[in-house]
Amino acid sequence: MEIDLAPTAFFALEDEFVASFFDGCTFVWEAITKIETHTARLAGDKQTILGNVMPGAYLSDRPIFIGEGAVIEPGAYVQGPAYIGAGATVRHGAYVRENVILLPGSGLGHASEAKNALFLPGAHAPHFNYVGDSILGHRVNLGAGTKLSNLGIMSEKDAMTGKRPSIHLTINSQTYDTGLAKMGAILGDDAQSGCNAVLNPGTLIGPRTLVYANLSLRKGHHAADSIIKFRQNPRRVDRI
Template sequence: MSDHLLHPSTLFNLNQPATAAFFDACTYVWEALPQIKRHVARLTAGGRRIEGVVMDGAWLSDAPIVIEAGALVEPGAYILGPAYIGRGAVVRHGAFVREDVILLEGAILGHASEAKNSLFLPHAHAPHFAYVGDSILGHRVNLGAGTKLSNLGILSEKDPATGQRPTIRLTVEEQEYDTGLTKFGAILGDDVQTGCNSVLNPGCIVGPRTLIYANTSLRKGYHPADAIIKLRQNVRAINRG
């Protein structure tokens, strides 16, 4: 049963061939993450094509970058690339687009937000103060302000002998999976929303339409679809006198 939960078709609508192509031959959804680099190269054809609006004060490196017609890059944004910015996508003021980022139609990387090796499916938004590393955002995902998709565990020091970090392992329905990845942020199914200042720890997979309340620190593993994930805390007021 857990294998089914972790298949891309359980998390995303793959009816459009252009979207399904990112998950070709993937048994487990995280297998798409190492393929993002290849898809950026495919979409850019290793070159540059700037048809959208790049406003004065934005900076683009010499790396392969495609900005489709109808896309907008605002002043103060920095696109290091390689990167593909789709039709109608927006890179807002102060955003940092690092290596191997794909923003599909209508996606947003917002003010003071950073993305690296990540795929934004159509109309996925990280609009304010977000970090999106080694992650996939499904259709219409919205990250509340300050959301961080952490991609490297705090105990992921390199082995002195091999120079390698440990791979991220997940336990789903009592079955352990070795993802083979040393960096793995979050994979959010279609229509997931996070509240402000939530932190998704490395290796989070969230089923479609789930809501994650503000300030939640979500542990790695699979979190079900159509759920509300709440942080419970006690708040009390006392007399100042």
């Protein structure tokens, strides 16, 4: 059976603004290559501060848009370029690196870092998370300590070109070249991860799927409406 890998298989795109981030994408991961362009489109070449940048928060001098009702808490650092939409939250100790888009109602939490990432409305990475070269769908929630790894440990730069190999995905015996040297995870609408889960480079998670805590999930496609379990078998012995 052929797996649908189009953006519409992962996200509700009835809203024209949200759908614009996926224009021209045959495969969902192609939207990752467009995040930088969309950030520049939305932030422009200046800083627009309509929300609340609290004392102790720090903004670089790069283009940054902060929408009405958005809050940047003390101790957060927004490096940018970045677009932080209406009602979005960047909490204490968060690090917003280059080309991050937080759409309305989304959030990056304490001690969490995002880079080249798109958060659809209501998506949250609230505690000790890393979100690199990734897309979080509507209302996605990452459990505390979840990491979206974006670079394979064996991904070495070519000595001649200085470039890393692109990430390949094998799905239903068909191999796809993503064209991306760095690719984190794509989580469909309402997907969730448990605490300390690691989603390895090139992980695609369908809508409403749950990933158990402490699980290291391999790259590839994981179907919608699933529970991906990690079972431990703890055993008690007498202390001598």
